[in-house]
Amino acid sequence: MDINKQPDQKIGFSLYFKKLLFPVCAELLFILSYILWPEKVLYFNTVFSIIIVIYFRKLFSFRKWAGFFRLRQFWIAVGITAVLTYLLHKLTELVSFRELIGIPEGSISTMIPSSTTLVGSLFNMLLYTLITVILPPFVETLFYRRAMIRFETKWLVYITAAAGMILCSLNYALGLPGIVEGVFVSLPLTVVFLLTRNIYIPITAQLIVGLARFTYPIVYDIARIITR
Numbered sequence: 001m002d003i004n005k006q007p008d009q010k011i012g013f014s015l016y017f018k019k020l021l022f023p024v025c026a027e028l029l030f031i032l033s034y035i036l037w038p039e040k041v042l043y044f045n046t047v048f049s050i051i052i053v054i055y056f057r058k059l060f061s062f063r064k065w066a067g068f069f070r071l072r073q074f075w076i077a078v079g080i081t082a083v084l085t086y087l088l089h090k091l092t093e094l095v096s097f098r099e100l101i102g103i104p105e106g107s108i109s110t111m112i113p114s115s116t117t118l119v120g121s122l123f124n125m126l127l128y129t130l131i132t133v134i135l136p137p138f139v140e141t142l143f144y145r146r147a148m149i150r151f152e153t154k155w156l157v158y159i160t161a162a163a164g165m166i167l168c169s170l171n172y173a174l175g176l177p178g179i180v181e182g183v184f185v186s187l188p189l190t191v192v193f194l195l196t197r198n199i200y201i202p203i204t205a206q207l208i209v210g211l212a213r214f215t216y217p218i219v220y221d222i223a224r225i226i227t228r
């Protein structure tokens with residue numbers, strides 16, 4: 001099985017924009033909800049992510065995904081992409097664009113609402129795990145890469161890829177430094193999709209990076225909640 005899976009990009013522009021209208025409006029509503037009720041961002045983000053995954057569900061197949069697991073070249077591509085993405089995350093943590101240009105990042109901070117019950121606290125941690133580890137690889141690859149990027153001409157590839165990375169960054173930051181950082185760390189995931197047109201490589205790589213970045217703090221918080 002070849003790791004290159006060519007997505008069908010031969011739809012007209014009217015249908016292209018029509019298909020993107022709903023998810024783009026959903027993202028704008030998510031951003032507006034954060035501006036109005038930042039303390040509820042955990043719930044709004046979860047709803048937005050689930051809506052996007054459901055909307056683009058036909059672009060993904062668990063059977064096809066599992067079929068790549070036995071291919072060595074698939075895991076080589078995943079490994080390289082995951083390492084580069086993880087290193088870029090670490091680099092932006094050490095050298096923030098905020099420090100370089102002297103203005104706030106405008107990051108969308110996910111606050112975990114406090115709960116007086118064990119069940120409520122664990123439920124909030126479950127939602128946090130969904131929006132930091134499990135759902136982002138599917139949301140970002142299916143929406144901002146697979147659905148947005150068009151391959152008819154080189155300039156269309158560049159424009160739609162850039163638009164996808166910027167829109168994706170708006171889920172994490174509303175300030176210029178935060179948006180630039182978001183585009184920066186998403187480059188390996190976007191480039192590997194452009195080179196292979198295979199959605200399963202960036203999805204798998206981003207899942208691995210999410211697990212590497214968030215497993216310890218999530219497990220620690222869950223243990224603290226249970227033992228308090």
